[in-house]
Amino acid sequence: MRLGGTIALPVLLLFGLAGDAQTARPRAAAQASAEQRAAQAMEQAKANGPALYAFLRAMPKGGDLHNHITGAVYAETYVEWAVENNLCVDRASLGLTTPPCGDGQVAAAQAAGDTVLYREMIDAWSMRGAGRDGKSGHDHFFDTFLKFNAAVEGHMGLALAEAAQRAADGNVTYLELMSTPDNAQSIGFGSKIGWNDDFATMRQKMLAGGMQDLVTAARKNLDAWDAQKAQALKCGTQNATTGCAVTIRHIYPALRAFTREQVFAQLLLAFELAKQDPRMVAVNMVQPEDWRVPMGDFRLHMRMIDFLKKQYPSVHITLHAGELAPGLVPPEGLRFHIRESIEVGKAERIGHGVAIMYEDNPRQLLAEMAKRNIMVEVCLTSNDGILGVKGREHPLSQYLAAGVPVALATDDEGVSRGEMTREYQKAVEEQGLSYPTLKSMARTSIEHAFLKGASLWSDAKRFTVTGACAKDKPTNPAISVGCQKFLDASEKAREQWRVEKKFAEFEAGF
Numbered sequence: 001m002r003l004g005g006t007i008a009l010p011v012l013l014l015f016g017l018a019g020d021a022q023t024a025r026p027r028a029a030a031q032a033s034a035e036q037r038a039a040q041a042m043e044q045a046k047a048n049g050p051a052l053y054a055f056l057r058a059m060p061k062g063g064d065l066h067n068h069i070t071g072a073v074y075a076e077t078y079v080e081w082a083v084e085n086n087l088c089v090d091r092a093s094l095g096l097t098t099p100p101c102g103d104g105q106v107a108a109a110q111a112a113g114d115t116v117l118y119r120e121m122i123d124a125w126s127m128r129g130a131g132r133d134g135k136s137g138h139d140h141f142f143d144t145f146l147k148f149n150a151a152v153e154g155h156m157g158l159a160l161a162e163a164a165q166r167a168a169d170g171n172v173t174y175l176e177l178m179s180t181p182d183n184a185q186s187i188g189f190g191s192k193i194g195w196n197d198d199f200a201t202m203r204q205k206m207l208a209g210g211m212q213d214l215v216t217a218a219r220k221n222l223d224a225w226d227a228q229k230a231q232a233l234k235c236g237t238q239n240a241t242t243g244c245a246v247t248i249r250h251i252y253p254a255l256r257a258f259t260r261e262q263v264f265a266q267l268l269l270a271f272e273l274a275k276q277d278p279r280m281v282a283v284n285m286v287q288p289e290d291w292r293v294p295m296g297d298f299r300l301h302m303r304m305i306d307f308l309k310k311q312y313p314s315v316h317i318t319l320h321a322g323e324l325a326p327g328l329v330p331p332e333g334l335r336f337h338i339r340e341s342i343e344v345g346k347a348e349r350i351g352h353g354v355a356i357m358y359e360d361n362p363r364q365l366l367a368e369m370a371k372r373n374i375m376v377e378v379c380l381t382s383n384d385g386i387l388g389v390k391g392r393e394h395p396l397s398q399y400l401a402a403g404v405p406v407a408l409a410t411d412d413e414g415v416s417r418g419e420m421t422r423e424y425q426k427a428v429e430e431q432g433l434s435y436p437t438l439k440s441m442a443r444t445s446i447e448h449a450f451l452k453g454a455s456l457w458s459d460a461k462r463f464t465v466t467g468a469c470a471k472d473k474p475t476n477p478a479i480s481v482g483c484q485k486f487l488d489a490s491e492k493a494r495e496q497w498r499v500e501k502k503f504a505e506f507e508a509g510f
Helices: 009-015 027-031 034-045 049-058 075-084 108-112 115-124 137-152 156-169 185-193 199-208 211-233 260-276 292-296 298-311 337-343 362-371 380-387 396-402 420-429 435-447 481-488 491-508
Strands: 063-068 088-090 105-107 174-178 247-255 280-286 316-321 349-352 375-378 406-408 457-459
Touching: 034 049, 034 435, 034 491, 049 420, 063 349, 063 435, 075 108, 075 115, 075 137, 075 156, 088 108, 105 108, 108 115, 137 380, 156 174, 156 211, 156 247, 174 280, 185 199, 185 211, 185 260, 199 211, 199 260, 199 298, 211 260, 247 260, 260 280, 260 298, 280 298, 292 298, 298 316, 298 337, 316 337, 337 349, 337 362, 362 396, 375 396, 380 420, 396 406, 406 420, 406 435, 420 435, 435 491, 481 491
Parallel strands: 063 174, 174 247, 247 280, 280 316, 316 349, 349 375, 375 406
Antiparallel strands: 088 105
């Protein structure tokens, strides 16, 4: 039985919430609102981890706005793709290489019958093996990508399918996936054009030197990925899986550890692609902030984005910033990334933001983020595994107290061996969050999604429905003409309405 929609008695038994309630439900509970009854059910489920997981899996979660597509795929899937691509595995590094297999290498297909090799590959390609290789969680995590990256070729649509189906299974209805549909060709392109301290001149040289060809190729790749995903999930057929209903948009992640001209070329491609293709909704920058080039060129990169934002004002920006912890960099390295990303890089959302309290004047910065409505993409599992930051050391409580909008995200659920339901469970068990707070975060995820159109909320802090739909109910199939017209005109409002319908159905089961 799937966990979704109205929750019947068998599901209540699964949560451990039935029992005496069938014969003597307290009067106060009977008079409580649907949301309050769901909150009470979650409080009871907290007594048992698996019961809490079951409750949270069934709970609507809105969107996952911080998800790297290659990191979203589980290592077990990459082993299958490595076999399909006839790749070799280096027994020492456990990295993939192209055939013929050399000394110390074996065919990836050998993992099918070699349990030790298979186990070692899964451990090396995910956080399941963190700590066993003598590396920090930070280094083990970032080293995984180079090991399995060759298996991705030819499978990007299948990666989208895996991410979409896992989202659907966990009641996530919207995904923004960080992906590079140009296959990072912009890096080599930047090297060819070279550096110029004048951003305007460099942009013109790149536009005149073939940038549009990269954009065209990237759009064709997106088409191919979509077709492969649709085929894998059987979309448009009677056997379509629930993953087909998950809305997907893309964010271009420029790699920040490259040369100045290579970074600029990636960013320019990202802005051009987002301008021309509605599937690419925003620009980001990735790779560890503590590496030498990202740390040294951070302010330069923000100036690049500031310049390009002026040329492409409609393109959205979300930036990894503050994915740092004391000791990873010198103290002064913790003090400016979030502020620079907001004030210079024009970030509308911040990814991670773990180092917020180490920034210069953090209270003022928190107040500024709240005033400017800048959301934080909170990745609890990732922050624990990579930075060792969790529980009371995590700044989530500081963001909430300051009124900064926040939403939970998976980051790299495959590498981290996680999923959105586990993020919600960690938020309850480690951060002490209540059901209403979780519900607010789910709504916030869609409110801050880079979707076109007006919001369903006239007040997104109190979640007051806008006038056009104020008298309508998401569970009523016959809505007013005015509300239908409003929803038809707004992608964002339609996604929000869908989440509200799911919440109404979910809470009605209690």
